[in-house]
Amino acid sequence: MSRSRSDLIAETLEDEILRGRFAPGTRLDETRLAEEHGVSRTPLREAFQKLAAAGLIEQQPRRGVFVREVGAVELLEMFEVMAETEASCGRLAALRISESALADLDAANARCREALEAGQSDAYYRENEVFHHLIYAQSGNRFLAAEAARLHRRLKPFRRTQLHLRGRMAQSMSEHLEIVEALRAGEADRCAALLRAHVAVQGEKFHHLMAGLRAAE
Amino acid sequence: MSRSRSDLIAETLEDEILRGRFAPGTRLDETRLAEEHGVSRTPLREAFQKLAAAGLIEQQPRRGVFVREVGAVELLEMFEVMAETEASCGRLAALRISESALADLDAANARCREALEAGQSDAYYRENEVFHHLIYAQSGNRFLAAEAARLHRRLKPFRRTQLHLRGRMAQSMSEHLEIVEALRAGEADRCAALLRAHVAVQGEKFHHLMAGLRAAE
DNA sequence: AGTCAAGCTTTCGTATACAAGACTTGAGTT
DNA sequence: AACTCAAGTCTTGTATACGAAAGCTTGACT
CATH class of the missing domain: 1.20.120.530 (GntR ligand-binding domain-like)
Incomplete structure (x- = not known):
């Protein structure tokens, strides 16, 4: 089982979230992050799905994704x-x-x-x-x-x-x-x-x- | 937290996998399933990311996704x-x-x-x-x-x-x-x-x- | 007849285009 | 002055298009 591109992006983001680069509650901007990683929105959104499944981010339909705040x-x-x-x-x-x-x-x-x-x-x-x-x-x-x-x-x-x-x-x-x-x-x-x-x-x-x-x- | 489209597709697929519609090892055809759900490949692939994160499917880059076989x-x-x-x-x-x-x-x-x-x-x-x-x-x-x-x-x-x-x-x-x-x-x-x-x-x-x-x- | 290679086909991965919902801002009204 | 409503802009969600890689087919050579 090899790793795909969106896997790597997901790992990077997970790391950055856990390390505190993105404070809880922050909105993650697809376009900005896509640019930053040098890819289009598509692989980035796929990475988001993984992070959402892991419970690290929350997707609010038509609003965007936010770093989950754990109470x-x-x-x-x-x-x-x-x-x-x-x-x-x-x-x-x-x-x-x-x-x-x-x-x-x-x-x-x-x-x-x-x-x-x-x-x-x-x-x-x-x-x-x-x-x-x-x-x-x-x-x-x-x-x-x-x-x-x-x-x-x-x-x-x-x-x-x-x-x-x-x-x-x-x-x-x-x-x-x-x-x-x-x-x-x-x-x-x-x-x-x-x-x-x-x-x-x-x-x-x-x-x-x-x-x-x-x-x- | 509302549910998005790809969430629903992921849930349906998860159910179908757990219910045995897709035998372990089966390859899941993006195009076929997209047609079946009346959507394009994009939301379907997003659903796949979720299922992969949950450990239900395995993504082999450039080969496709397969229902995971649990030994x-x-x-x-x-x-x-x-x-x-x-x-x-x-x-x-x-x-x-x-x-x-x-x-x-x-x-x-x-x-x-x-x-x-x-x-x-x-x-x-x-x-x-x-x-x-x-x-x-x-x-x-x-x-x-x-x-x-x-x-x-x-x-x-x-x-x-x-x-x-x-x-x-x-x-x-x-x-x-x-x-x-x-x-x-x-x-x-x-x-x-x-x-x-x-x-x-x-x-x-x-x-x-x-x-x-x-x-x- | 079997094997290997080259071309073709299929399918994946990603970029881009487009439609629709949400936020913003400004004007008008009370 | 504050509130409301509407038009415009921005962002998301999805479809589509295109390039690339893997597998299959076919044909030639051993």
Whole structure:
């Protein structure tokens, strides 16, 4: 399965939306973007269909397409689903994980610890991502892993800032160690519960942030 | 958010694919389908983009679009994710379900029992669906409920035949009762485990069917 | 008879043209 | 002065046209 032109445009736009080039609610101008990509409106509109299906934009007939605004409620819902999905990955991984994957997790955690001790939250963030993607893969379920990665990516813009919160990095680190312990022991339910809590915290932190913002208004 | 023309075409095609009008692997002829829907190729191709994003068709550049063939492995993976997703719905519903929703579930189960006693597997199938969708909704998480419904729909063609298997209807019925019990008691973990098992059975049954088919070759 | 190549046909991908709905702006009225 | 309505402009949605690539057919050569 090769990639077509509109696929590439869709990917680029998705990236730009997730990276914040287009603020939520912004109207995406077909003509302007077509020019920018050096194509006509046709392939651009095809890319729009893909983004709409992925839930990133909203098409209002005869009005145009707009970057979807995800409200606070929906965002919290997505964080909750992320927690449940990671829990599922953990549950299955606990039953299926290989020795070499356990070693990979240990290695990722070692790099996490280095970043933590050096106080480099960017590096921690990267290695944290590796850790989680390893667990997705070790669920032994490619479909599940893909869904997890998709949602992870979708939530990325909202997760990024959270490690800076006081003490989170250290706590996250120790949770990682517990999770690997549960995986190594093959304790599916415990691993699921640990991952659920580990991820759910992000939703809660986000909740706090939101509450803070609203109070400041 | 209103629906555009290509949305309607995409929905129709999705329905036709899931209903089996187009066998997996079939090539979808743009020109023919455009004629059939009384439009030009443009809106049809836009519909294709949506279906491709939903994973229902595969676009091979310069070759055409084909109804995706989901292999046995992927199908089992999807069943597994369905089980995990329903478990998540159950877990959250156990914490959040309302009295009136519990009554609705009782009512759905009563109708299931009627169908069971009358031996009407079609009616049972319908009421079973109502039961499960009620639980999706009672997760109190619209995003999760939508994901669950989406996957449920995707698996529909492969689930349909399974109630005919010997004794499955009666067993399914008694599992429903246990699930409601757990929901009423607010036992989140137990409810999740019950739903996981209840749904996972479908994947296993499917596995048996597949094994049978392969043996017959 | 089989194989390979060249031309032809078909179909895809994209640009462009056109029609119809929505927004804007300006004048007129209350 | 504010509101309404209408004409004009802009943008979207769809059809059509055109270039290019893949596959098929046919014919020649081994």
